[in-house]
Amino acid sequence: MIAGLDLGPVVLILALGVWTILARDTFAAAVGFIAYGLLLTLAWVRLHGVDVALTEAAIGGGLTGALLIGAATRLRPTEATARAETPGAFTRVLAALVAALVSAALMICVLALPDPAPTLAPEVAANIAVTEVGNPITAVLLAFRAMDTLLEAIVLLFALIGVWSLAPDRVWGGRPGPRQYADPNGILAYVARVLPPIGIVVGMYIFWVGADHPGGKFQGATIIAAMWLLTIMAGLTDAPPISRTWLRVGLVAGPLVFIAIGFAGAVTAGAFLAYPVGYAKPLIIAIELALMPSLALVLALMLAGAPQRTAS
Amino acid sequence: MTLLLDLFTIVAVTAGAFFFLAGTVGLLRFPDAFTRLHALTKADNLGLGLVILGLLPRVDSAFTGLKLICVWLFVLLSGSVASQLIARAERRRETRT
Numbered sequence: 222m223i224a225g226l227d228l229g230p231v232v233l234i235l236a237l238g239v240w241t242i243l244a245r246d247t248f249a250a251a252v253g254f255i256a257y258g259l260l261l262t263l264a265w266v267r268l269h270g271v272d273v274a275l276t277e278a279a280i281g282g283g284l285t286g287a288l289l290i291g292a293a294t295r296l297r298p299t300e301a302t303a304r305a306e307t308p309g310a311f312t313r314v315l316a317a318l319v320a321a322l323v324s325a326a327l328m329i330c331v332l333a334l335p336d337p338a339p340t341l342a343p344e345v346a347a348n349i350a351v352t353e354v355g356n357p358i359t360a361v362l363l364a365f366r367a368m369d370t371l372l373e374a375i376v377l378l379f380a381l382i383g384v385w386s387l388a389p390d391r392v393w394g395g396r397p398g399p400r401q402y403a404d405p406n407g408i409l410a411y412v413a414r415v416l417p418p419i420g421i422v423v424g425m426y427i428f429w430v431g432a433d434h435p436g437g438k439f440q441g442a443t444i445i446a447a448m449w450l451l452t453i454m455a456g457l458t459d460a461p462p463i464s465r466t467w468l469r470v471g472l473v474a475g476p477l478v479f480i481a482i483g484f485a486g487a488v489t490a491g492a493f494l495a496y497p498v499g500y501a502k503p504l505i506i507a508i509e510l511a512l513m514p515s516l517a518l519v520l521a522l523m524l525a526g527a528p529q530r531t532a533s
Numbered sequence: 534m535t536l537l538l539d540l541f542t543i544v545a546v547t548a549g550a551f552f553f554l555a556g557t558v559g560l561l562r563f564p565d566a567f568t569r570l571h572a573l574t575k576a577d578n579l580g581l582g583l584v585i586l587g588l589l590p591r592v593d594s595a596f597t598g599l600k601l602i603c604v605w606l607f608v609l610l611s612g613s614v615a616s617q618l619i620a621r622a623e624r625r626r627e628t629r630t
Contacts, residue, residue, distance in 0.1 A: 408617045412610065419607075 227267060234260045245304065247296055251289035258282025271435035272358040275427070279443035287524055353502035355433030362437070363505045367494045371483065374476045374512055377519045381472070385463055387527040394464030395532050397525035403456040413455030420448035428513055432502075438509045442516035449521045460525050462532035468518065475515030479508050538590040545587030552580035566623040570616045577612035581605055 237260060241253035258281045265274035296303075308316075345357050345365065352364040362370045388395070403409045428441030452458045461468050482504055483494040490497045496504045552575055559572025585605045592598040 408614050412614045415610070 230260055230263055230267070234264060247293040247300060248290070251286065251293045254289060255282050255286035258286060272356070272437065275435055275437075275440045279440045283447070284443055284520060284524065291524070291526065351498075351501060352496075352505065354505060356431060356435065356437075358435070359431050359437060359505070363508060364496065364501060367479075367483070367508075371476065371479050371494070374479065374516065377516065377523075378472060378476065381519050381523050384523055384527055388529075392528045392531055394462055395528040395530050396460045396462050397522065397528050398453075398460055399529060400459060401454055401456040403454070405456070409455045410457060413451045413457050417448040417452060420444055420451075424448070424517075428509065431509070432506070438513040438516060442513050443520055445513075445517040446521035446524070449517070450524055453525070460522075463522070463528055464532065468522075471518050472515055472522075475512035478511035482508055542587045542590060545583050549580045549583030549585075549587065552576055552583065556580060567620060570620055574612060574616055577608055581608055 234257065237253055237257045241250050241257055244250040244253055258277060262274045262278040262282060265271070265277055342357075345361060348365075349357055349360045352360045354360045354364070424441040424444035426441075427436040427444065428438050429436075431437030431441070453460050463469075486495040486497070487493045556572050556574075556576025559575070560569050563569045563572055582605055585601050588601060589598050592601065
């Protein structure tokens with residue numbers, strides 16, 4: 222009975238994955254990808270990976286989906302001409318060959334995995350008490366593998382710089398996206414007034430509860446970024462010019478605090494990103510508190526896109 | 534008493550699933566955007582509402598039950614806003630053509 226219930230989502234995920242690849246229309250493929258992300262979230266919940274499920278829903282389905290829809294909308298005018306250009310037989314055969322080779326290599330790798338899989342979970346469980354954090358995922362992300370999280374935060378900054386660098390010279394330092402004018406008494410303005418207070422509380426809750434339960438700064442920051450974007454879309458506020466000092470300070474503050482605490486660890490605890498005994502939890506919370514606003518800013522600005530008009 | 538509660542859950546969740554099914558059939562079969570939206574809102578409002586109503590007797594704390602009701606209210610809010618926006622966009626497209 223349970224196996225039958227699991228089979229449904231498995232079939233749906235595979236079918237939707239194939240459909241997303243085969244769909245000729247870019248917009249339809251983007252929508253298929255979002256539905257695929259939501260189904261994947263369900264699969265992670267079934268595997269008891271609630272942290273991964275939350276991240277998949279927030280970043281994989283939500284944020285990436287919105288980015289893809291934005292890209293599909295921009296590509297729409299050129300889509301007909303792009304589709305009219307069919308590649309030659311040689312290119313097609315080559316593409317099929319490369320795709321088949323990659324798939325075969327992946328399949329061989331999966332089949333060659335040792336069984337049972339090598340795991341560090343018992344060591345995490347044995348040492349988690351040192352960090353005073355209750356959620357093993359948070360312990361891994363911010364204590365045992367803090368380096369990965371630091372690099373992740375910095376990679377996001379680089380991605381934002383990449384988005385900004387697409388701006389034409391004359392609007393450099395200006396505001397991203399077009400100015401939004403929505404009916405101030407309309408439904409969008411209404412929901413942009415009602416939802417953000419609740420969304421901010423939910424975002425902070427998910428961030429705070431991450432110490433002991435599924436949740437954390439990434440998921441919380443995504444929700445808060447979404448609330449900000451909602452008010453921008455409803456025309457209640459305008460996107461800030463990217464040349465603002467407060468904005469740039471906010472963007473780098475989180476990673477800078479992380480790096481500073483890392484170097485302090487080199488002095489006080491003997492290794493980069495090590496925490497002195499007894500101070501692990503306060504330092505982890507300090508890092509998360511500093512990272513969250515930076516992440517919310519990065520994620521929101523990435524969705525807002527490259528500057529399109531001058532600051533005035 | 535537990536039997537009654539179990540029965541209540543089964544009936545309510547089944548009724549909710551029925552509304553989801555009906556909403557999906559409507560989404561696939563109805564001719565234009567407005568009637569499709571109409572079918573979809575039934576799944577959101579009644580379908581999810583009945584599923585959550587059926588799950589309420591099974592929660593272990595009042596806080597969890599409150600969270601479930603909040604989930605329903607948020608889906609109601611986002612569903613009604615999204616269908617308003619889609620309907621407006623559709624009407625604008627119709628008047629243009």
